[in-house]
Amino acid sequence: MVKICAIGAASQDVFISGKGIRAQLDPQTNEYVEKFKLGAKLNVETITFATGGGATNAAVTFARQGLDSNFIGKLGHDIAASAVIAELDDEHVRTDEVVYDATLGTQYSTVLLADTGERTVLIYRGAAHTHNAAEYSKIDYTKYDWLYISSFAGAMEALDAVVTKAKANGVKIAINPGEGELAKMAQLRPLLEDVDIIFVNKEEAAQIVEGTxxxxxxxxxxxxxxxxxxxxxxxxxxxTDGKTVVRAGMYEDVPVIDRTGAGDAFGSGFLSQWAQGKSLKDSIVFASANSTSVVTQIGAKGGILTANAKLHEMPLSEKPF
Ligand SMILES: Nc1ncnc2c1ncn2[C@@H]1O[C@H](COP(=O)(O)OP(=O)(O)OP(=O)(O)O)[C@@H](O)[C@H]1O
Ligand SMILES: [Mg+2]
Structure with a gap:
């Protein structure tokens, strides 16, 4: 069985939605905003508690796809941490190497979900902001075939320790860099030389390499x-894997309820197949199906597909590199 360790953020997420939270077009900037009068009391109709954080979301994809799934990241000593651990236990994700911060709380996000499925997130990063190299150098990576690295809050020394040690032990590395890492490009680029797979969106890619x-x-x-x-x-x-280039369109035109976790479901969905030896094309189809399913539900984990999910064809073309 393929052994994967997802490493990075874990959080408790509370999703709030209702008539009081609407996407409004700001005529000055031509961008959508969510805004409230200071002092207002707005009634909301729906509240959903879930767990999130890119690494726990990815770990759940790996587990639901039948892989040996592990999570490593930083939590505090609080109720949010208990919620994260309880959900990962239920999902058969191993958490025995989780690191606890002595003073800071577990990451906590308040998500103001608009009627369009877009959202504003208020994040307390807490423990998820304090990755340090010493903690991550201690870990024995040899027991994993793959590491899936999600957002590391710009902790480049810790990230370097993980990548260097994992690589030296023959562990393959996939990365979905967060804002914090992308903001430290001079330190991120040399690390990428040791990375096997990168997952980024178009805007993020354009920060790393030239192109439109x-x-x-x-x-x-x-x-x-x-x-x-x-x-x-x-x-x-x-x-692309340097041999073929796969271009795919939209998997399904679904109603987007909450796009939280789309990127996580996509990257982890891809790796869950690629790590089992599936082709670039098949891995993309599953990644697309997994992320499309996730955006149809509130929370980053609810829509993650199980191993028996039925997939369908999607617009896709393949050509030599
Ligand atoms: N509106 C949508 N409708 C259908 N599928 C979507 C939609 N948005 C995202 N997806 C699916 O999720 C995948 C990843 O989304 P996207 O390219 O927006 O990643 P991202 O910007 O990294 O997301 P995130 O903000 O979660 O990090 C897409 O390739 C697609 O399969
Ligand atoms: Mg992303």
């Missing part, structure tokens, strides 16, 4: 990594 089109970005990305997978929301995705 998905295929161009994916090709340039192979200067660093073996496999590049670049998504662009409902517009599709381009992936």
């Amino acid at each position: 089109e998905l295929e161009e970005l994916a090709r340039h990305m192979t200067n660093y990594v073996a496999v590049a997978v670049i998504s662009d929301g409902p517009n599709g995705v381009v992936a």
Whole structure:
């Protein structure tokens, strides 16, 4: 059985939605905003508690796909941590190497969910902001075939320790860098040389390499990594392993209820198949199906597909690199 460890953020997420929370077009910036009068009391109709954080979301995809799934990240000593651990236990994700921060709380997100499925997130990062190299150097990575690294809150020394030690032990590495890592490009780029797969969206890809089109970005990305997978929301995705280039469109035109976890479901969905030896094309189809399912439910984990989920065809083309 393939052994994967998802490493990075864990959080408790509370989703709040109702008539009081609406997406409004700001005529000055032409961007959608959610805004409230200071001092207002707004009634909300729906409240959903869930757990999140890119690494726990990914770990649940791996477990539901029947892989040996593990999570490593930082939690506090609080109720949110208990909720995270309880959910991962239920999902058969191992958590015995979780690191606890002595003083800070577990990451906690308040998600103001608009009627469009887009949302504003108020994040207390707490323990998830304090990854340090010493804690991650101690871990024995040899027992894993793959590491899936999600957002590391810009803790580049800790990230370097993970990548260097995992690579030295022959562990393959997939990464979905967060905002914090992308903001430290000079430290991120050299690390990518040790990475096997990168998952980024179009805007993130354009911060790492030159280019404007998905295929161009994916090709340039192979200067660093073996496999590049670049998504662009409902517009599709381009992936390449340096041998073939796969371009895929929208898997299904679904009503988007909550897009939280789309990227996590996509990257982890891809790796859950690729790590089992599936083709680039089949891995993309599953990634697309998994992320499309996730956006139809509130929370990042509810829609994650199980191993017996039935997939259908999607618009997709394949050509030599
Ligand atoms: N509106 C949508 N309708 C259908 N599928 C979607 C939609 N948005 C995202 N997806 C699915 O999720 C995948 C990843 O989405 P996207 O490219 O927006 O990633 P991302 O920007 O990294 O997301 P995140 O904000 O979660 O990190 C897409 O390739 C697609 O399969
Ligand atoms: Mg993303």
